[in-house]
Amino acid sequence: xxxxxxxxxxxxxxxxxxxxxxxxxxxxxxxxxxxxxxxxxxxxxxxxxxxxxxxxxxxxxxxxxxxxxxxxxxxxxxxxxxxxxxxxxxxxxxxxxxxxxxxxxxxxxxxxxxxxxxxxxxxxxxxxxxxxxxxxxxxxxxxxxxxxxxxxxxxxxxxxxxxxxxxxxxxxxxxxxxxxxxxxxxxxxxxxxxxxxxxxxxxxxxxxxxxxxxxxxxxxxxxxxxxxxxxxxxxxxxxxxxxxxxxxxxxxxxxxxxxxxxxxxxxxxxxxxxxxxxxxxxxxxxxxxxxxxxxxxxxxxxxxxxxxxxxxxxxxxxxxxxxxxxxxxxxxxxxxxxxxxxxxxxxxxxxxxxxxxxxxxxxxxxxxxxxxxxxxxxxxxxxxxxxxxxxxxxxxxxxxxxxxxxxxxxxxxxxxxxxxxxxxxxxxxxxxxxxxxxxxxxxxxxxxxxxxxxxxxxxxxxxxxxxxxxxxxxxxxxxxxxxxxxxxxxxxxxxxxxxxxxxxxxxxxxxxxxxxxxxxxxxxxxxxxxxxxxxxxxxxxxxxxxxxxxxxxxxxxxxxxxxxxxxxxxxxxxx
RNA sequence: CGGGGCGUGGCGCAGCUUGGUAGCGCGCUUGCUUUGGGAGCAAGAGGCCGGCGGUUCAAAUCCGCCCGCCCCGACCA
Numbered sequence: 273x274x275x276x277x278x279x280x281x282x283x284x285x286x287x288x289x290x291x292x293x294x295x296x297x298x299x300x301x302x303x304x305x306x307x308x309x310x311x312x313x314x315x316x317x318x319x320x321x322x323x324x325x326x327x328x329x330x331x332x333x334x335x336x337x338x339x340x341x342x343x344x345x346x347x348x349x350x351x352x353x354x355x356x357x358x359x360x361x362x363x364x365x366x367x368x369x370x371x372x373x374x375x376x377x378x379x380x381x382x383x384x385x386x387x388x389x390x391x392x393x394x395x396x397x398x399x400x401x402x403x404x405x406x407x408x409x410x411x412x413x414x415x416x417x418x419x420x421x422x423x424x425x426x427x428x429x430x431x432x433x434x435x436x437x438x439x440x441x442x443x444x445x446x447x448x449x450x451x452x453x454x455x456x457x458x459x460x461x462x463x464x465x466x467x468x469x470x471x472x473x474x475x476x477x478x479x480x481x482x483x484x485x486x487x488x489x490x491x492x493x494x495x496x497x498x499x500x501x502x503x504x505x506x507x508x509x510x511x512x513x514x515x516x517x518x519x520x521x522x523x524x525x526x527x528x529x530x531x532x533x534x535x536x537x538x539x540x541x542x543x544x545x546x547x548x549x550x551x552x553x554x555x556x557x558x559x560x561x562x563x564x565x566x567x568x569x570x571x572x573x574x575x576x577x578x579x580x581x582x583x584x585x586x587x588x589x590x591x592x593x594x595x596x597x598x599x600x601x602x603x604x605x606x607x608x609x610x611x612x613x614x615x616x617x618x619x620x621x622x623x624x625x626x627x628x629x630x631x632x633x634x635x636x637x638x639x640x641x642x643x644x645x646x647x648x649x650x651x652x653x654x655x656x657x658x659x660x661x662x663x664x665x666x667x668x669x670x671x672x673x674x675x676x677x678x679x680x681x682x683x684x685x686x687x688x689x690x691x692x693x694x695x696x697x698x699x700x701x702x703x704x705x706x707x708x709x710x711x712x713x714x715x716x717x718x719x720x721x722x723x724x725x726x727x728x729x730x731x732x733x734x735x736x737x738x739x740x741x742x743x744x745x746x747x748x749x750x751x752x753x754x755x756x757x758x759x760x761x762x763x764x765x766x767x768x769x770x771x772x773x774x775x776x777x778x779x780x781x782x783x784x785x786x787x788x789x790x791x792x793x794x795x796x797x798x799x800x801x802x803x804x805x806x807x808x809x810x811x812x813x814x815x816x817x818x819x820x821x822x823x824x825x826x827x828x829x830x831x832x833x834x835x836x837x838x839x840x841x842x843x844x845x846x847x
Numbered sequence: 848c849g850g851g852g853c854g855u856g857g858c859g860c861a862g863c864u865u866g867g868u869a870g871c872g873c874g875c876u877u878g879c880u881u882u883g884g885g886a887g888c889a890a891g892a893g894g895c896c897g898g899c900g901g902u903u904c905a906a907a908u909c910c911g912c913c914c915g916c917c918c919c920g921a922c923c924a
Contacts, residue, residue: 281857283857283858283859283873283874284858284859284873284874284885285858285859285860285872285873286859287858287859288853288858288859288860288916288917289853289916289917289918290917291917291918306916308915308916309915309916309917357924361924362922363848363922364922364923364924380924381924383924410924412923412924414922414923415848415921415922415923416918416919416920416921416922416923418917418918423923429924431924490923572921674924676924704924706924740883742882742883743882743883745882746882773882774882774885775881775882775883775884775885775886776882776883776884776885776886777882777883777884777885777886778884778885778886779883779884779885780883780884780885781884781885782885784884793883795882795883796882796883797883805883
């Protein structure tokens, strides 16, 4: 491709609305343009990158026997009513009506549709297993689109769906996907972790996420550097250090005006980990008291899995339910549902007395009050791994892929069943597996970019080589560049030839901004010395190759680069 | 949905407090020069100041409503 013909509107300055590095650079390098909140146009360079990612995905999906198909984005609401998600999912789903007045939706995912298909076409155990996948547009009316291409309302997604006869076979499909995903992200050149995750609205028991470490990410994961334990914070576990507890034996303590954990601990001159933080919450089923240790925080998603949706009680409600003002809430003599963090099962604590100006010391949970004990606290950096006692590390990540064991969540309501060897009808056991190609590209930018611009992993770069023709008007330079260009192209190397009549500074700066793995310079030095200069975008290493062998050398260099750039799973790297 | 910020040529911004001629840098066009790190000189083009309404002799500027975009939080297959 000649730069003089390529549409790649670059910008020197960062766009005002961009925050994330990938967002700024994708706009500056002319990869994307924003149409509206969460809606992006992919320009030629951006599309090339997405297509590279998709090509890797197709190869690896095909390698595990998955078959590509395509499904409608516009879908009848009926199917979503049958699965139950029409009412479960709120405003996040785009809903509309066709001219005949039928309720329709725009697909945010395709479990329902693919299961509808399976219900009609899979009849026998002989038809199983199947893995079908699609790389298609999905739509979600996101509450808050953000960070450029990382969270959008319309996006391309690879989704695959496995259909198996039983749990054992599902496990096999699941493992195959894990392998494929590791190969895909590895080849794409992004660092990633595979972590345990919350199945959420997808349903099912087991789920994992593939997480690319980046400060631009929205998720946080807990990682054990020793045994490899890795989990999304939504369900990560830990063993916190236990403090020295005082003797048991309840006694009321006067704590005038000491309401917060800090105030009470300062007033009584004890560390916050000897207190219990009691939060009064309101659910549809009435008030719930949630308790965590004074120095810890409630992990709201963990609690929500246990008690459903909730909100904090208003001061008036606290007064009404506990009989005291805010800051003196505690579990004693309170006849409502109580959930205490598992870490509180042992120890002796100070709790609110449900009486203004008082706390109660020497309280033994499980003895002085009853509660459901469950893991509802937020894991903190440095706490001990639940498996091996090493210190956990917390890291922000971009979710680039996820895999779920769905079981019969969709096959049952939508009637996807088969006849087994004995002629008995059984539900198909399903799994679902997603990858966001745009997130993979953005994660690569986040992880590798420098002050000058993007640094693409070779496998997903829009071009393998960026050939800078310094002075197109000089016929000797033009001829040398043209020859090299043709040689590389005929060997299947994708080259961007910068033949524009702009100053050299612009060409070099833009080559760095675009981030292709190697830059080849043909200028007056190449004419004088007979050798072209080659510089690696990543690391900046420079080479000189004689004009006659330059093409061959560059091809060899690219091959080496691609091999080197393959990322192992980041978690395996550390173990 | 709650909280905050922003909206002025294509991009980045100033002007708004204290109402009166719309400005800067980059980019763009033309010409000449230049050509290994975002070139120089000269001449130009380009803006219903997000929208509607109000106050005023007069509104980018003051007031009200609305819209859009970004950030934090809630939400998130």
